[in-house]
Amino acid sequence: MRRPMIFISHSSANNAAAIRIRDWLISEGWGPGQIFLDLENINPGERWRQALDNRAANCEGVIACLSDEWISSPECNNEYSTARALGKPTFPVIVSPLTKAIPRYITDVQFANLSDTAASIDGFTKLKAGLVAQRIAPEFFPWPPQSNPQRAPYRGFSALDIEDAGIFFARDGAIARGMDAMRRIADGAAERMLVILGASGAGKSSFLRAGLLARMKRDTARFVALPPVRPERAALTGPRGLFAAAGIAGGTVSDLAAAFDQMRKEAHARLCALAGLDPAAQPPPRIVIAIDQMEELFNPDNTEGPEALSLIAGVLAQDPLCLAVATIRSDAYERVQNAPELTAIARQLFDLDRLGPDAFRAAIEGPAKLTQPPLKIEPELTDRIVKDLAGRDSLPLLAFVMQRLYDLRTDRGALTLADYIDKDRLGGVEGAIKGAVAVALEGLKAEGAKPEDLLEKLRWIFLPALVRLPDSSAKPQRRVARLDRFTPEQQDLVKRLADQRLLAIGDGVVDGEPAITVEIAHEDILRLWLDLQKWIEGERENLLLLETVETAATGWADHGHTRDWIAHSGERLARARSLATHKIGAYRLSEIQTAYLSACAAAQRLRAWRIAGAVAAVPIAVGLAYAAYEGFIAIRSEYLQRQAIDRYEGHRLTAEAVSQLEPGQTFQECAANSADCPVMVVLPSGSFMMGSPASDDSADNLERPQREVNTLRFAVGKFEVTWEEWITCVNAGGCNRYRRAHESQRYDGRYPVFNIDWYDAQDYAAWISRMTGAKYRLLTEAEWEFSARAVTRVEAEYTAYSWGNSIPECDPTSDRGAQFVDCSDPAGPMEVGTFIPNAFGLHDLHGNILEWVQDCIGIYGQAANDGSAAETANCSRRVLRGGSWDSNHQDIRSADRYQNPPDMRFITIGFRLARTL
Structure with a gap:
């Protein structure tokens, strides 16, 4: 059972008293690892800063050992002031007789006297009562819950709820910082809403529920935390909508404010009665509106979303004792920024950081220790799962893997590596979802149904009922559907998938009517189930x-x-x-x-x-x-x-034609050999090692760690986009942000277009997409390196360039020819296709012109291994690949990475297109 961490602030002159307090805490049930006590005579002022920067940032309370030496110490006083400023509960205890006046900023807190043997018994009793009153006590949080003693310790794709706080490991530091932020807002800060940002798979819902709300519900003196709102398709009237959370059937801002005021008064009266406090002296608690997956408020099929936003904003503006906390995907936060209803509501952003290996270990091993009897986990199993999850940053995926392993274990008292790697049982991380689907279909296969027929039936359950694509640049998202819209046969499949926790069935509201609803259990399934990915792309x-x-x-x-x-x-x-x-x-x-x-x-x-x-x-x-x-x-x-797109009529590829394209085949979705669109080359699906190994002395840390990436089939421009192709877009009104800045033979015809920023490249891709009706886009960084390396197997030998490790030459007839800085005659880019293509049939991936890709620079190690782009909500620097005519030979290697602000134009920067197949 985990304990809150306690920081003991003391003067070195009172080490013995501090040790006595520490030993007492241990005797009362706090674990030694949850108590921070510095006995090494480190500078006290630095001690608190180190604690905040490292483990002690997890502390939930500070015990201040008051003595003449403590009062005289600026560092100790600074520790106490810092703790109060960060919203930490503080507990002053007198550890030696005082001759100096207690600072005024401490006099508003009750003291415990531990200065002599007679007083210490009562003093320790008072200290414990104070800690318990702040819910910093060893009995929190128990597991399993008393109300559900058989509850499984691993919850799969389902978000951990408030009752699961005892098994929510891996986020202790973030929880402490989140609670500090909520206390600061509750105590009068300008912000009224805490917005928790994180990528899909970061575990935002569990963090909100099992992390913050569980702790706010025990801090009854400060918070009245409402049940979390889940907007789905009925943000107001749904069973998890705003009105249900407020306990009213409906109404206006005033109705909400009145309901919240009544809740607040009742909570305040209960607290004062139980603790024997003077109601007039005790400030009232703050109502906390919690919104889980706030991006759902902006979905077009959530017709109640705009009104819910207006009501939330209205009650926050009207009631100063009302706060909000919300989770939202980082890539959707722009919608919050642009929502007129929220313009006047000051917000504090909270980034839910990427998890490291130690956090994954805690999430694997922590819950097992709390089962009765404790569940043994082989160390080799933990090591293997942590290795397999490297770079994925998906806490829900880990929970699903652990839940499957827990359900399928052969040894009821242990989780083993053998079960994990056994393809007939789990098959590792990659096999977890695929295996769950197989189990769901087992009975139907036994009855004679063909696997391919069952998969086709699953396809039309997920599409389009359970999946939505907000726009061309967004990743697929979940959609809530009515169960009764499916046929009886489909409903049977839905229930089988729900039994395997791949779908979630519940009560909800769709299009204003109560209904039994179904949705994909977690968005990670959209990213990790390959069959579903293929269906969505199709x-x-x-x-x-x-x-x-x-x-x-x-x-x-x-x-x-x-x-x-x-x-x-x-x-x-x-x-x-x-x-x-x-x-x-x-x-x-x-x-x-x-x-x-x-x-x-x-x-x-x-x-x-x-x-x-x-x-x-x-x-x-x-x-x-x-x-x-x-x-x-x-x-x-x-x-x-x-009607401009009519000129492309007859040249667009049908879905059937796309499905028949072979690797290496070229095509144009416009008149052949025209400048209306680029020539595209079909690339196969494949796997490769992305980045540079430690043995490559030319590489830097931006290219590491090396990792395996799997790409789906796609098409890529045979050449960099040329000036004549760019001007076609300009003349058609599709590329109006930039035309061209110079006039010379190098800026015409088949030379690569340059002086292009990232947004210009997006304009061109969007215009070609409109003209052809197909999905043209920038390459992702992984797709670009796959294209440059021109290998399809992980086992392929690492080479710096597509041709090998030999230094490039300026000779167009050489199989290692490239236009780079050594080619001073002429200086500048060459016509596209001047040099020999690589094994995929692509030209000029090394040198000539730097090429924009979709990714942000800062999160290379966090990118998924499926070849998708790594992006953040506020991306200040985008990646460029391939080097240019002005680059040295080390900087045109396949793994080399450049970075620039997306609005930067320069004479060495252009782009190349990809097409989704």
């Missing part, structure tokens, strides 16, 4: 299109169904309307969305009639004809812009 364009229709239809309905809110026409409208005959649209398109598409079609017919009328009026008379012609041109201009 339907990516339809899912994105569906999202645009849902968003546009909501805006159209909210603004009185006016033509000003019609956003679909031409090819985009045709594709949107075709969704109705596709499984994706047949399930998801609502009556409002169908009516919106009909309105779009009607508006398009009206525009066509107007154009036809303008054409017919041309021959009437010279004066009238000219006026009619001018009107025709204005209308025609808008019409042609909307």
Whole structure:
């Protein structure tokens, strides 16, 4: 059982008294590892700073050993002041007779007297009572819960709840900092909301519930923590919505404020009665609104989201004794920043940091020690799991692996490495999800169902009901669906998957109606189940299109169904309307969305009639004809812009054609050999070792640690994007941020475009995507290095360049030719394709022009091993790869990394495109 950590502040002259307090704490049940006591005569002022920077940041309370020496010590006084400023509860105890006056800032706290034997018995009793009153006591948090003694110690993808606080390991330091922040806000800071940011898989929900809320619920003098709000698709009226948390059926800001005021008064009265406190002297507690997965408030199918935001913001503004704490994915925080309802609410951000190996070890071994009897874990098992999770930063995935291992264990008293690596039982981290799916389907397979048929049925359970793509740059997200929208056969599969904890079934509200709901248990499943990844990629364009229709239809309905809110026409409208005959649209398109598409079609017919009328009026008379012609041109201009993608008609690849593309095959989704779009090369799926080994003296730490990466099949530009391709986008109005700054032969035709910033490259990718209807984008950093190395096996020998380790040459006929700084004649980039391609058929990955990729520079070691981009919410520096004509030979290696602000343009910077297949 874990204990809160206690810091003992004392003067070295009182070491004996401090030791006496420490020994008493141990005799009362606190573990030695939870007590910080410095007896080494380190500078006391530094002692507290070290504690905060290291283990003692976890402390939840400070015992101050008052003596004449303590009072005279600036360092000891500073320790105490620092503790109070950080919101730490403080417990002054007198350890020797005082002749000096106690500082005024301590006199508002009750003292315990330990200065003589007679007084110490009462003094220790008083100290313990004070610690218990602040819930800094050894009996917190018990496991298993008394209400559920059979509760499993590993919870899988389900978030740990308040009753699981006893088994929430790995986040002690973050919990202490989070509670310090909440106490500071409760004590009058300007901020009214703590926003917990973290990547998917960081364990934000468990941190909120088992970490912060569990501790706020025991600090009844300061907090009244409401049940956490989970917005889902009904942020107000759902069983986990705002009204349920407030204990009311519905209402306004005033109704919420009144309910909160009543809660506060009742909690205050209970506390004072139990502790014998004077209600007039005891400040009232703060109401805490907790919002788990706040990004769901902004989903288009959460029609109650905007009103919930307004109510939360309104009650925070109206009630100074009301606070909020929320979790949100880092990549979604921009929505909070842009929400007009929250403009006036000051927020404090709290980053939930990446977990290290020691934290994973604690999460593996800690819960096992609390089972009755304790569960033995082989040290080799812990080492192997920590190794397998390196770079993944996924606490829920670890919990799922441990839950599966716990359920499948052959030795009821131990978790073993043999069970973990046995492919018929678990199959390691990679096999955990796949194995759970297999178990869910076992019964149906035994009845004769073919595995491929079952997977196809699963595909149309997850798509589109349980998955959404907010926009082209976002990762897939979970979606809540009604269970009764599935067929009986599908419902059986859903329940089988729920039994394996891959799906979650519960009570909820969908489209304003109570319903039994189903959702994917955790977003890690979207990232780690390869079959689901393939299904999503196969339907990516339809899912994105569906999202645009849902968003546009909501805006159209909210603004009185006016033509000003019609956003679909031409090819985009045709594709949107075709969704109705596709499984994706047949399930998801609502009556409002169908009516919106009909309105779009009607508006398009009206525009066509107007154009036809303008054409017919041309021959009437010279004066009238000219006026009619001018009107025709204005209308025609808008019409042609909307129809610009027609020139790509007939060149787009169908889904069937894409599925038949072979590695090494080239294609263009525009007229052959034209500058309307890049030439693309199909790359195979494969695995490789990304980064540089320790043996490469040319490498720096930015290229380490080396790690295995697996990539799916995709296409990549055969060449860097050229000036003629860029100008095509400029002339079509798709790339307006930047045209070109110079004129010379090097800035035309088949030379690579440069002076391009990261946003320019995104504009071009978005424009090509609109023209072709396909998903064009920047390469991820892992995809770029895979393309440069041109190997598909992890076992492949490491080489600095795609051709080997030999220094590059300036000779275009050499198999190791590249344009770099040694090639001074001419100085500058060469036409794309001047040098021999690599084994994948790609040109100029070494030198010529630096190429932007999607990733942020700062989190190389945190990137997933599936080839996806590593990004943060506020990315200040993006990665560039490949070096340029101005780089030395070490800086054009396959693993070399550059970094620049995304808005930086320079004569050595350009880009290359990828296409999702």
